[in-house]
Amino acid sequence: MKTISKLKKELDKWFSLYIRLRKATDTGLAQCYTCGKVDHYKKLQCGHFQSRKFLPTRFNEQNCQVQCAKCNIFSQGEQWLFGIKLNKEYGLGTAQDLEFLSKSTVKITRVEYKENITYYKTLVKNLKKEKGLD
Numbered sequence: 010m011k012t013i014s015k016l017k018k019e020l021d022k023w024f025s026l027y028i029r030l031r032k033a034t035d036t037g038l039a040q041c042y043t044c045g046k047v048d049h050y051k052k053l054q055c056g057h058f059q060s061r062k063f064l065p066t067r068f069n070e071q072n073c074q075v076q077c078a079k080c081n082i083f084s085q086g087e088q089w090l091f092g093i094k095l096n097k098e099y100g101l102g103t104a105q106d107l108e109f110l111s112k113s114t115v116k117i118t119r120v121e122y123k124e125n126i127t128y129y130k131t132l133v134k135n136l137k138k139e140k141g142l143d
């Protein structure tokens with residue numbers, strides 16, 4: 010039986026691939042959410058607006074966006090700019106809502122992890138097929 014921490018890691022992997030692929034072109038290029046740098050989706054990262062240490066927003070499709078390593082790691086996620094972009098894309102107040110949500114309490118069960126893994130695995134598979142990527 011897989012431990013919760015193993016399931017979490019597996020979900021991280023598929024969720025990250027989904028985030029990087031959803032806006033990628035059919036040549037595999039995607040754009041960093043905060044600085045605009047274009048690169049291959051495999052070289053980009055899944056950046057979290059509210060840190061991934063907060064479980065309620067760790068797998069949130071608004072909280073997570075494509076980022077380059079420079080923004081994600083070396084500039085602490087460019088959080089201020091990240092928030093501005095989120096409000097522009099999803100509506101004013103989104104950044105604040107996500108911040109609030111991130112501090113709430115949530116428990117993800119083993120079954121839920123498994124369901125989410127299957128869900129994102131399928132999305133990734135379909136996106137790759139649709140765009141002709143590997």
Ligand SMILES: [Zn+2]
Pocket residue numbers: 041042043044045046076077078079080081
């Ligand atoms: Zn960047």
